[in-house]
Amino acid sequence: MFGYIRPLRDELKVREYEHYKACYCGLCRALKEQGTPFSSFILSYDFTFLAMLLYDTQDAPSVRPVRCGANPLKRRRACLTFPALALCADYSIILTWWKLRDTVTDEGFFRSLRDRFLSILLKRAYNKAAARRPAYVGHVKSALKALSRLEQEESPSLDACADQFARLTAALAEDAPEHRRRPLEQLLYHVGRFIYIIDAADDLAEDHKARRRNVVAARYGLTGGALTDAARDALESTLLHSCRLAAAAYELLDPGHFAPVLQNILYLGMPHTCRAVLSGTWRSGKNRKNKEFEQDE
Template sequence: MEILPQEEADRFRRAYCGLCHTLGERYGPAARMILNYDFTYLAILLSDPEEAAPCRRRCVSSPVRLRAYQPATAALELAADESVILAYWQLRDGVEDHGLWKGLGYRVSAAALRGGYRKAAAARPGFDGRVREQLAALSRLEGECCPSMDQAADTFAQLLAAAAAGVEDPVRRRVLEQMLYHLGRWVYLIDAADDLQKDAVSGNYNPVALRYGLRDGKWDEESRRAFARTLDHSIHMIATAFELWDFGVWRPLLESTVYTGLFAVGRAVLEGTFHKMPPREQRKKHKKAEETT
């Protein structure tokens, strides 16, 4: 996989660190635990075409060297608020899906984030309401063992598309809604595909398995090709919307993710190689696919 120039990797790192600082400043140290590449990409999508002049400071992860980061902007604040809301409900979903002991980690993390969630929900009540609504709908589909893969994926896709609701420009908001919708659809489906064998053993709901009749969690060639086509369709729709807006300095990062990174992750999942490499190498490959390819 081709690695981005150092300038672009550094730009991503500044956004990543900027979101970390924004989370900490708005919601306290506990909120930093939710930081990940997915939420950083959300911040980048919401950012202005020009990068804000970076600041430099030491932090817990870099206590000696000054590290450059993006100062708090409206985009980072929106991304931080929405990230806290999404993370909190993901943790609550984890509590519901696991027993007392297996769900203990989820309970502790959700409790630590509860204060931040309440503040974020008060700041973004519309987004919080949409997340609640879509997760409740998804829970109903899971409870009914809904065989419609598209219906389940649509529910999560609408949830992610709602993250663009705070964007003022109507054209930009529409572009981001389309990108986030199809990204949400792709994420939901690829996660379900990645969990096929695990869900076959546990008996957990998996709409991909139901759609293609995969009782043992293993693909037949015809189903694999059909599923690859529906994944590719979502990526093509992301790309179509992406080309309608000027993302400025963020374009190289987003372009490499849309046109290379998503395909690379999807191929690894479908080939069954995504979890076969040693953990250290898997993290490196996943990081490159998300951050630098």
């Protein structure tokens, strides 16, 4: 969906990388099982992270070689659908559908044609996921309504806008066991805050070109579609603060099977993403494409 929550691959051991790829491919299969064969187009690193986070046992999940639609000639090892994968598939479908509809509402007819088509393609999967997770649909509607109100008011408060999206991601922990729920909510709150702010910073030049409002530009008085040194320093400070708080919340959880990968993401991957986006190197090469784990086998 966004793609900012990912590991720093060079720092993963081979077996850790294999575990990550198996979960990534497992989520792809779960999206098809929970939705429709077309649902896998929304596969993302962000929800792969969530699936690993919600898998709270040290036992390895069942894995088997499967055919991949992206490359049918090769078999890939994929986690068989476990409860956290099914849950994340539903959450991913719900959140993506509402994001597409939000874009359709905000943009003009021709600018939103792509998202309009994708939302229609995803509608059947959304209806199935929404029927299974009505409470989360309520959280998404509430958060997007509040965000829309802030945008209409042209609020310059970056924290107020990020807070609404962070509440939406914190709600992803609502089905977690009671003893894990509180730290998971805190962790996911700061991951959501990170995503919202880094996405706004990443879209700065594009929004300027399209004459769209950008909350980072509004907060720091930017008019040229680029970060000033002062804005870059302030954003790095607040983003790394959320990284630290997310990592601190993670330390309150019992480590599960995917602990080494999760630690890599929280301590290395997110800070790396932060610095890459703010330095302007994120959009080069394959940084923003969900193909990194599909092309190397």
